[in-house]
Amino acid sequence: MIVITGGAGMIGSMIAWHLNTVLNRDDLVIVDRMDHPDQWQNLVHRQYAQYLDKDELFARLHNASGVEAVIHMGAISATTERDFNKLVQSNIRYSQQLWDWCAEHGVPLLYASSAATYGGGEQGYSDAHDAVATLRPLNGYGYSKQFFDQWALRQQAQGRPCPPRWYGFKFFNVYGPNEYHKLRMASVALHTFNQFREHGTMQLFRSHLEGYEDGMQLRDFVYVKDAAAVVCHFLQQAAPSGLYNIGTGKARAFRDLATAVMHSMNREPSITYIDMPTDLHGKYQYFTEADMRKLRAAGYTQAFHSLEDGVRDYVQHYLMQPDPYC
Incomplete structure (x- = not known):
């Protein structure tokens, strides 16, 4: 049995999809608390043994047996949480x-x-453990993740009780099916699809940093199916415990992402630029790019979707279909 917290969220439900469809596993316990009225639809195509509210989990675990692994994706993931x-x-x-x-x-x-956790990227994007203490997140969400990463590393370094294998995944900009409940925190891919379909144009942020043109802020965009595949690799294959980046290793511009979405809709792109909301000033990453060497050294050899291929699959096989859920 595999426990997946946050299993009704975007990444959690897609990990369940990978387990169902690639690994033929349905002995899953999905744990979550759904705050959006339509979030249950992330689970309608899944096969699993039980659903639990997040506050039910520890009582059920008290006498549980046969748990093979806990995949903990549950969290407050809003970067704007104050x-x-x-x-x-x-x-x-x-x-x-x-x-x-x-x-x-x-x-x-x-x-x-x-x-x-990498903040503005001043210290780079290496998932090496000796780099963790130098990082300076830009918001409370990032710091909460940084705090737990550091806490986990201390448990290991000080010889305190640890899971037999543990892995913390530093997800970069994940996009893809089953993110529809995330509202403002959904990917620019989904926002582009919705805005372009409704208004005929996509609004991107103007740049407020010298050296970056409008719309040319760079992120490491990773397709959610690839993110799920990496997590499930570590479920199956033993590797050194610790922190691992999940990105593609190739930064791309928001303008590239928006253009790919509009091309996938078989329409000519149209982009306009707006000022960044004041609550994001000083808390906005202009460049992210995962250092992938550690993941590859751990034995993960599969290729990642290119931005264009991932967006095409997302738009044409999900967003443009009557049922967009995976």
Whole structure:
């Protein structure tokens, strides 16, 4: 049995998709708390044994047996969350409780960290453990992920109880099916599709940083199917415990992403530029690019979708279909 927290979220439900369709596994326990009224649709195509509310999990784990792994994707993932007390409870304390249970019961733990831990990228994007202490996240969400990463590394360094294998995944800019409940926090790919379909143009942020043209802010965009495949690789294959980037290793511009979406809709692109919201000033990454050497050294050899191929699959096989859910 595999427990997936955040299993009704974008990445969690796509990990369940990979387990169902690629690995033929349906002995899954999906754990979440759905805040959006349509989020349940992320699960309608999935096969799983049980659904639990996030507050039910630890009572069920108390006498549980046969848990093969815990895949912990559940979190407050909004980079704009200002209540740090909420981030502490959801992103730190809940994760620490799962760590302790996995350590006590000898169960591997695979959890979601974030590229938001890298902040503005001044220290680069290496997932080497000796670089973690130098990072300076730009928002409370990023810091909550950084805090847990550092805490996990301390448990290991100080010889405290740890899961037999543990992996923290620093997801870069993930886009793809089943993100529809994320609203403002959804990917620019989804926003482009919706805006272009409704208004005939896509609005991108003007640049407020010298050296970057409007729309040419760069991110490492990774298709959610690739992100799920990496997580499931670590479920199957033993590798050194620790932190791993999940990106493509190739930064692309927001303008490239928006253009790819509009081309996938078989229409001529149209982009307009708007000022960045004030709540993002000083908290916005202008460049991210995952260092992928550690992941490759851990034995992951599969190719990642190019931006154009991933967007085409997303738009044509999901967003343009009557049922967009994977």
